[in-house]
Amino acid sequence: MDTIENKIIKSERVANATLLVGTHAESLKQQALLFAKKLNCLEAAGCNACNACKKIEKNIHPDVIWIESQGESIKIEPLRELQRTLHLKPYEGRWKVVIIDGAQHLTLAASNSLLKILEEPPAQTTFLLLAPHAENLLSTITSRCQRIRLSDAPPPNLDDIENLNSLLSLPVSLEERFQLAIEISKDDETFQKTLEIWTLWYHDLLFYKQGLSPFESPLHQKAALAQTQIRTQSISTLYDKLKTVLETQKTLKHYQVNRQWLAEHVVTQLSLGTSPA
Ligand SMILES: [Zn+2]
Incomplete structure (x- = not known):
């Protein structure tokens, strides 16, 4: 039950970093996409129809940056590359959204590089880390993230509820x-x-x-x-x-x-x- 506390964001503003945990990788990706759309939608609602939403869906929006594992790990190079461009303002959107898909695959060097970035978070940038379990990441990183857990439990059946x-x-x-x-x-x-x-x-x-x-x-x-x-x-x-x-x-x-x-x-x-x- 304690983890329920962790499911919730307690602040109204956009966090510097969010750790999205859940065992269904595809659900995590979908949630990350929705979040990126919501932040950069031209209609301000994640409409799925505007130019920004469409670009994000097709993975061609310049301000939504996906970092994924190449083979077994996420090495330091993409993090270094990121560091070079993070001080730049968003090109088209309001927010730069950096999505690290499979954050459990970050090597130690890559983790430390990410940690350095999170210690001095750039303006108008938010990080989304996707992983099956928080324990897969360095605690120094997770402590800088707000945490959202997607449910793995089977949903209750609503059909037989009259009221x-x-x-x-x-x-x-x-x-x-x-x-x-x-x-x-x-x-x-x-x-x-x-x-x-x-x-x-x-x-x-x-x-x-x-x-x-x-x-x-x-x-x-x-x-x-x-x-x-x-x-x-x-x-x-x-x-x-x-x-x-x-x-x-x-x-x-x-x-x-x-x-x-x-x-x-x-x-x-x-x-x-x-x-x-
Ligand atoms: Zn939109």
């Missing part, structure tokens, strides 16, 4: 909230499943809030609702709500508590600051 919309939107009136609390706490299994969905939902909202999209999230079809919700809630509010859900999961698992009382508490906390539907 999904009201779970995600949360009712405005007290009576309806009370009713919802009764519904979700009718048995342990329903309650646990509901908490899993909320975990996923607030995790997704935090992704959206940073301009990333949660890759292959089962809640993907609720993107419009997510956009409405992130407009009215700050990162710290969403983060607090995610924490509330995680704490409720722990409480439910480890303590003898009145389920309905716990459900009322969590519904009330999650309803804070949401605007009427």
Whole structure:
């Protein structure tokens, strides 16, 4: 559960370096592409249709630099090459995005070269390091990165959840909230499943809030609702709500508590600051 903390970006601004971890290399690449588009899109939204987005997709955008392993390792040469050009302003975009795909393959010399760059991060440049596990990298590097972990867990099945919309939107009136609390706490299994969905939902909202999209999230079809919700809630509010859900999961698992009382508490906390539907 501790790693959940690491999944989240706690600042509103673009970080100097982000470590994206996950065991599906292709998902990591897709996420990196989305991020690069979001930062340099001419429509400012990662539209996939503008010139910048198209160039990034085709890997011909001059400000999106991919560094990949040649054979078994990423040697120091591409890092040296990078160092020579990093002081230059972005050519076309707002941001230079350096994506190191397979960062676990950085040789020690290359790692040290990267570390030197990260110690004095160039302006308007952001680094994305992709790797299966954070432990594959030097801790001096990972400590300079914010960390996002893509989920490897199988997503919950949403088809048999009748009240999904009201779970995600949360009712405005007290009576309806009370009713919802009764519904979700009718048995342990329903309650646990509901908490899993909320975990996923607030995790997704935090992704959206940073301009990333949660890759292959089962809640993907609720993107419009997510956009409405992130407009009215700050990162710290969403983060607090995610924490509330995680704490409720722990409480439910480890303590003898009145389920309905716990459900009322969590519904009330999650309803804070949401605007009427
Ligand atoms: Zn675009």
